[in-house]
Amino acid sequence: PLVMVVDHQRTAIMENAHLVLSAASFAESDGTVINNEGRAQRFFQVYDPAYYDSKTVMLESWRWLHSLHSTLLSREVDWTQLDHVIDAVVAKIPELAGIKDAAPDATFRIRGQKLAREPHRYSGRTAMRANISVHEPRQPQDIDTMFTFSMEGNNQPTAHRSQVPFAWAPGWNSPQAWNKFQDEVGGKLRFGDPGVRLFETSENGLDYFTSVPARFQPQDGKWRIAPYYHLFGSDELSQRAPVFQSRMPQPYIKLNPADAAKLGVNAGTRVSFSYDGNTVTLPVEIAEGLTAGQVGLPMGMSGIAPVLAGAHLEDLKEAQQ
Structure with a gap:
């Protein structure tokens, strides 16, 4: 195929x-x-x-x-x-x-103008492509939306629209400029939320x-996976960036002290389990706050698919050296 x-x-x-x-x-x-x-x-x-x-x-x-x-x-x-x-x-x-x-659809206009994606103070546009050519080409034309790919366009705070790509008003810093787009300071947008x-x-x-779901009850020889999410590492896309990789924790499996004692393992010991035909081996971390009968896995990291959250393991054991 x-x-x-x-x-x-x-x-x-x-x-x-x-x-x-x-x-x-x-x-x-x-x-x-x-x-x-x-x-x-x-x-x-x-x-x-x-x-x-x-x-x-x-x-x-x-x-x-x-x-x-x-x-x-x-x-x-x-x-x-x-x-x-x-x-x-x-x-x-x-x-x-x-x-x-x-x-609004792509035909939306305010006084004949599309909406500007960029503020008037946007600078360096020509320099962005100077390494390719010092002659600036025509800006891309957006046929799908009401926006322009340039600073030319409407950005009036009083314009009847909810789509606001940036906040700018004369004499105001950017955070305070939002006040001009709201019905009151800290309130809703003048013309409703997008x-x-x-x-x-x-x-x-x-x-x-x-x-109310039934209370979790641990079962001998069976562990439910509790998902652990990390700001750096759980996202499939961002974990490809070297700067994010430097902040990512190493993959692990968290165990309650009682479960660790039953398995005869300590922090740092490598344990293994199988899921969907694959064998996964990870070092142990002891977690006092984890309920007995559950194991914690860092979701989204290599070999640990997010769909494992809530699944059960039955063959958790110390990995063979």
């Missing part, structure tokens, strides 16, 4: 792919996310990679996939803007109709206080 990978970073899967298509990252594309509040919020492209390297061939994943699909069906590409994708999603899944109101709620909770509320 043909293995095709569409991604913005190199992964192990990519090494075995027959075809690799370079996709834009979250900073290089636009889209919609739905947060834990149930609010649909739009995110916007920060910069155009091709502006800094004309050899770059990088598209949003939906552009790649739609182009391939259109080619297979021998038809014209009809998703040329993000708005077309949003319309298609709404038509297919009416429950997500609210995402269309999460932000995004739109897709659903509301029922009038009866949720059963947080009546549907």
Whole structure:
């Protein structure tokens, strides 16, 4: 079978792919996310990679996939803007109709102007590409959103909009400039928070206080994995940066003192367990605050997938030397 990978970073899967298509990252594309509040919020492209390297061939994943699909069906590409994708999603899944109101479409203007991504004081724009050419090319044109890739555009605090890429007002420092965009000092934005709620909770509320999970009960020969998250190391993307790697802890497994005594291991002893056909070996750390019958693992680190949170181990033992 043909293995095709569409991604913005190199992964192990990519090494075995027959075809690799370079996709834009979250900073290089636009889209919609739905947060834990149930609010649909739009995110916007920060910069155009091709502006800094004309050899770059990088598209949003939906552009790649739609182009391939259109080619297979021998038809014209009809998703040329993000708005077309949003319309298609709404038509297919009416429950997500609210995402269309999460932000204005690409035709939005204030007094004929798009919204500026950059403040007027933005400097050094020409110097950014001086190593390539001292002749500054035309700024990239954004066909997907209401923003410009430049300082030219509208940024009036009184303009009727919720999308504010930066806060600037004459005579004010940047933190205090936000006061000009709010209905009162420290209040809400003049024209509402960005995004739109897709659903509301029922009038009866949720059963947080009546549907209480049973208390954890340890079982002999069985351990439940308690997830430990680290600011430096648990994120798949940031852990690739050398500066982050210098702050990452070494992988470990945390044990309650009672469990460590039962297994006959001490801090620093290497123990092993198997999961999904793989054997993992880690040094022990003693954790007084960890409940007996549970083990702590640093989620997201090499060999420790986040899906392990809450899973159970049954073959935990001291590793053979």
